[in-house]
Structure formats: structure tokens, C-alpha cells
Amino acid sequence: EVELVESGGGLVQPGGSLRLSCAASGFTFDTYAMSWVRQTPGKGLEWVSAISASGRSTYYAGAVKGRFTSSRDNSKNTLYLVMHGLRVEDTATYYCARVLGEHCTGGSCYVPAYWGQGTLVTVSS
Amino acid sequence: QSALTQPPSASGSPGQSVIISCTGTSSDVGGYDYVSWYQQHPGKAPKLIIYEVFQRPSGVPDRFSGSKSGNTASLTVSGLQAEDEATYYCGSFGGSANLVFGGGTKLTV
Numbered sequence: 735e736v737e738l739v740e741s742g743g744g745l746v747q748p749g750g751s752l753r754l755s756c757a758a759s760g761f762t763f764d765t766y767a768m769s770w771v772r773q774t775p776g777k778g779l780e781w782v783s784a785i786s787a788s789g790r791s792t793y794y795a796g797a798v799k800g801r802f803t804s805s806r807d808n809s810k811n812t813l814y815l816v817m818h819g820l821r822v823e824d825t826a827t828y829y830c831a832r833v834l835g836e837h838c839t840g841g842s843c844y845v846p847a848y849w850g851q852g853t854l855v856t857v858s859s
Numbered sequence: 860q861s862a863l864t865q866p867p868s869a870s871g872s873p874g875q876s877v878i879i880s881c882t883g884t885s886s887d888v889g890g891y892d893y894v895s896w897y898q899q900h901p902g903k904a905p906k907l908i909i910y911e912v913f914q915r916p917s918g919v920p921d922r923f924s925g926s927k928s929g930n931t932a933s934l935t936v937s938g939l940q941a942e943d944e945a946t947y948y949c950g951s952f953g954g955s956a957n958l959v960f961g962g963g964t965k966l967t968v
Contacts, residue, residue: 769958779897779905779948781958795957829904834916841893841952847916849904 743853756830862959881949893952
């Protein structure tokens with residue numbers, strides 16, 4: 735059974751940094767692309783980042799580009815999101831998600847299929 | 860404001876059918892067959908129920924179906940059941956390494 739468990743969320747001041755982790759189990763981690771998606775009560779779901787199965791390719795939404803970095807350690811079955819220069823508008827529940835199929839190509843790499851339970855990030859002074 | 864436009868609410872009685880629309884542009888919904896739909900119950904993570912416009916993941920009832928015409932995708936829920944009451948989000952590949960979502964539709968049964 736696919737399981738994704740996020741951790742690392744919390745309260746941080748504007749301008750601060752945070753590292754989120756997502757521990758994966760129940761599937762062959764290094765054959766699936768992964769994504770981070772965040773959710774705020776007012777704005778619904780917002781895609782944040784995607785990373786290829788190997789970790790060599792990463793993609794970011796415009797709102798976080800240059801501030802957030804997605805990476806993965808396939809030996810530890812873990813996905814990471816390092817967030818710098820946090821802003822109040824980054825406050826959200828952050829979900830990690832696995833795509834549906836192995837070795838995805840093109841648009842199929844942008845279909846989050848299995849989601850973790852989420853970790854809350856609050857940016858406030 | 861979300862990239863894709865969904866009605867904020869929809870409703871139907873048990874046994875009835877309801878259709879939820881999702882309108883984008885030729886750069887996302889109209890340009891690619893990578894439209895997906897998610898069901899989210901309060902306090903839970905989203906669950907994928909439709910991908911690639913009309914495909915259903917294993918375990919999703921065939922009461923859920925998807926379609927697309929031009930820049931608008933639709934989710935049809937037939938034979939409404941009480942457990943279908945949830946918020947539904949559409950998502951679409953938007954090219955240029957981008958995924959966009961709708962603002963969500965709260966379905967009341």
C-alpha cells in the first residue's frame with residue numbers, strides 16, 4: 735500500500751526557512767516522479783513543485799521559483815522541500831504526492847495520484 | 860484566483876446525477892488530455908478519481924465519469940450517494956512544466 739508521510743511543518747517568521755520531508759513506502763520510490771502541492775482555505779489547491787524519478791529534473795511554480803528547492807534521496811525513500819524567504823502567503827498545508835504511473839512522460843508526470851496527509855506551514859510574526 | 864474556473868457549489872438528491880464543470884484555456888484544459896479530478900472530504904487529503912480526462916483509477920466507482928469539450932472539462936457523478944458529499948477539484952497540465960487547479964466545487968447531497 736502506498737504511504738506518504740510528511741513532516742517538518744510549523745510556525746516560522748517571514749523571511750525564515752523550513753525543510754519539509756516526505757517519507758515514502760509501499761512502492762519502488764526511485765521509479766516515480768513526485769510533486770509538492772499546497773492548500774490554503776482561500777485559494778484551494780496550488781501546485782508547488784515536481785521532481786523526476788531520478789531527481790535530476792525539477793520544476794517549480796512561479797510563486798516559489800528561486801525560493802524553494804525540491805530534492806529526493808532515493809536511498810532513503812524520502813522527498814524534501816527546502817523553503818527559504820518564506821512569506822505570509824506561503825502559509826498552507828503542504829502535501830507530497832506520487833504520480834500514477836512509473837517512468838511517466840510529459841503531462842502524465844503532472845497527475846498527483848497518491849497524497850500524504852499533509853503538514854501545516856504557518857508563516858507569521 | 861485559481862487558474863481553472865469551477866462553480867463554487869453544486870447539489871443533488873440521492874440517486875440523481877450532477878455535472879461539475881471546469882473551464883480553462885487552450886493553454887491547459889483545451890490543449891492537453893491531462894485533466895484530472897480530485898475528491899476531498901473535510902480534513903482529508905485529496906483523492907484522485909479521474910485522470911487523463913476520463914480514466915478512472917482502480918477502485919473508483921463507475922458512477923464517476925469525466926469528459927472534455929474544447930476548453931471545458933466536466934465531471935459527472937451519477938446515482939448520487941451520501942458519501943459523495945465532498946469538495947471536487949479539477950486539475951490540468953498547463954504546459955511549460957506546470958500544473959493548474961480549479962478553485963473547487965462543494966457538492967451537497
